[in-house]
Amino acid sequence: MAPRGRASPEQLSLLDARVKTAPCVPAIRQAVADWRDRGYRGISDTTRLLLNYWFRTDHRLPNGRAFRYHGSQRAAMETLIYLYEVAGIRRHKALLETFAANAPSLRLLQYDEFARYGIKMATGSGKTKVMALAIAWQYFNAVVEGRADFAQTFLILAPNVIVFERLRTDFAGGRIFRADPVIPPELTVFWDLECYLRGEGERASSAGAVYLTNIQQFYERPESNNGSEPDVMTAVLGPKPPAKTVEIGDFDQRIVARGAPCLVINDEAHHTHDEESEWNRAIRRIHATLAAGLAGQLDFSATPRYSKGSLFTWTVYDYPLKQAIIDAIVKRPMKGIAAGISEAPSDVASTRYRAYLTAGVERWREYRDQLAPLGKKPILFVMMNDTADADDVGDYLRNRYPAEFGGDHLLIIHTDNSGEVSKRDLDKARKVAREVDLAESPVNAIVSVLMLREGWDVQNVTVIIGLRPYTSKANILPEQTVGRGLRLMFRDLAPGYVERVDVIGNKAFIDFVEQLEKDEELELETFTVGKDKLVIVTIAPDPAKLDRDITIPVLSPILARKKTLAEEIAALDIAALVCPKLPRREGDAAAETFHYEGYDIITLERLIERDYTIPEAQTAQEVISYYAKRIAQEVKLPAQFAALAPKVREFLATRAFGEPVDLDDPALIKAISSNVAQYVTVRTFVGALRDVLIEALTPRLLSEGHKLSETPPFPYSRPTISASRTVFNLVACDNEFERRFARFLEDAPDVAAFAKLPEQFGFAIEYTDVAGNLRYYEPDFVAVHRDGTHYLVETKGREDVDVARKDRAAQIWCENATLLTGMAWRYVKVPQREFEKLQPSEFTDLRALPDAGTE
16 A cells, blocks of 8 residues: 555556446546646636645644645545636536536435535545635635635534534634644735634624534434434434424524625535435525525535435545545554454353453553553554443453553443433543543543444544444444544654554454445455564664764754735836737737747637636726736735735836836727736736745754754654664665665765654755745755764655755755854765666765765
8 A cells, every 4th residue: 555645546546446436526536637737727816825825835833843734635625626616516406417417317406505515535534624724715715805605604513512522622712723734824914713612602703703513503303213214324323303493502693694605514414415304404594594695515424325325416525435545544454353263152242252352452452562652542442232232341341451441441432322422421422532542541442332423533543342243233334343443643644654453353343344345445454363463663762872863953944935025026127027018909010929938929818818817897907906916916925915006007007018008098908908918917027026035044053953862753664774873773764765775874884873864853944946935855864974074865766846946955054054063064965876876885985976965
């Protein structure tokens, strides 16, 4: 399997071809891919800025770690943006006609009054982050672009209290919008959005609002299933929302009072296919009451299925469990083969399944010992068939293993026949859902029933024991057999470690796991219970090798984005700007001779027709204001609009047409309104300003150094080598070339010490890419020559367009480090092909490499 976020094209195409999906998804996936390849045509400047910030900008968290959105989260957002903003497909009928015209017997939604999109994402793949991005996209387009069809108000609905508690962690006080890189710095001035939880009153007025509650605010659940759905759906997903309405909270009234369009976001939206459910009725009531109506409804779920198993027809994005496992953004399930283990002839659960319980506990102990150096605590999850068996097994584990599972070290959670946590256990269930993954939590094991539903996907589950009698009904979905343990424990690590969750159970339970393999066309790896011992490779500084420690000085940044360009804009010499002469009318001499960026005017018009067409203008000032706004967005400084407008006027009046013109002339208004005029004007100004966007700062020595021995331990699944000249116990290598190069450093007689620089160390050098974005570059190795010279070393298999910029940034860092510390630092780039041709034996031999950078 590929590392996290790096699935190969072969794997992706295989997945596309084999895994069943919703009827519209294949055509939508292709349309979005084509649109992405064409450069996101047809979106607003604000949306373009957001996409660039989220997915094309390097992000660092306050602790120095890199943050990246997963490819699945990017694809989900691209899909929503394409359908809503670009294609304008906002009804179910149009969705089916456009993307599933040849699919047979597809039933239209009875109520097709607003945009409705289903987003299927595997458990643990980050649905909540996509929700936050969708909110920001809608909000900024409403506020910055003034789009009346975009939402400023948002209602997030959870199906139960446990899911509500999970969402509360992210949205309370707007935490997710601050903790994640959601809001571009240049749009911060527009961000005025309050988050309200169920029971919270309205605070000071704000431009936007998020209201988070569980659906029980709008209705009550019945005492029992009404029988209209089979047990397999009801047991796992809970009974259908009833038609009985009870007292409604005030969120709906507050949403209506705001007046602006509202976007409804349903989490774990398994029952939204029932259009007559009170859940959907409540949403339609808000739509009918709002003057502007709903902007749309987003239904998020890992299993958005009808009772017969097919996916909802309004599903527009499908990120299945198989792909999430391939991408390693969830744990990799490992199927335990229980050779020689069988059930005992007894009606007492703890006696009947004792061999499996013993095997599971022993596996959990292996995880406990392996994870201890990493400061993590594993959770054992035991899934039983009913509450009586859960009580019996819980008591057995407490008495048999008092040190590990006695007292509050084990938690028994009861559920009712719908999979909801029983009322008597609700408070402790809510508490453990919030705290079980924390280091200070005493809980080592959770025992519950098979039907425990969504919202209980804790991160630290490493071993699942599934036990059920052969005679019980199939009252769980295959996804649920491993769903409790899929969320990553090490969520902030680079993709160098593949996490796993081990599944052990009797044959009746393993049958469900194998059904999952069949459904996902996925073959899980296996291990033999009691024989194949767990080994987690941990990279950590070795106290016995501190003489090989290397200290890297901490320098202040030498590049920073300017917060204002007012002075630079005022100083622009319009007469000196280089641009082609714009035509005044179709077919004139300027049009005949026009060439820009290699295109004649007809070709350029065709290429930019969609992205550079503006509303018909009545005055020159309308055009000037529009262009100034677009330029400000392109350079990511929207507050510079006022400073740009007079310069744009001067450009159009004195430079763009090769001579002074009267902009109030109706013919000139039409000329400056053309898409070519807009394209040339925007590109000319952006080109002039982009080079001054990044400010060069004087470097300072912030600290004498950060020692490699201070790196926290981390797990690793990629190649390693043992080496005596590094402070780490092992050298963590990203690929085979790095492994060979590390061996070279270990064997080179003139190398005193070296290390692979792990991301956990937090060393990065800022640089600007070809688009003017501020990025971060992490060199591969650091080495110390026996003469005392320190080297940053970059190994290169292939080079991209930004390599030269990274090289220059590393060279400048080394020059500054040498100047500020008095210790010699040099930069060396080692291309793979040249290294293999050279076959060096000493580090100084690398000077023979072209562009090595050594002195």
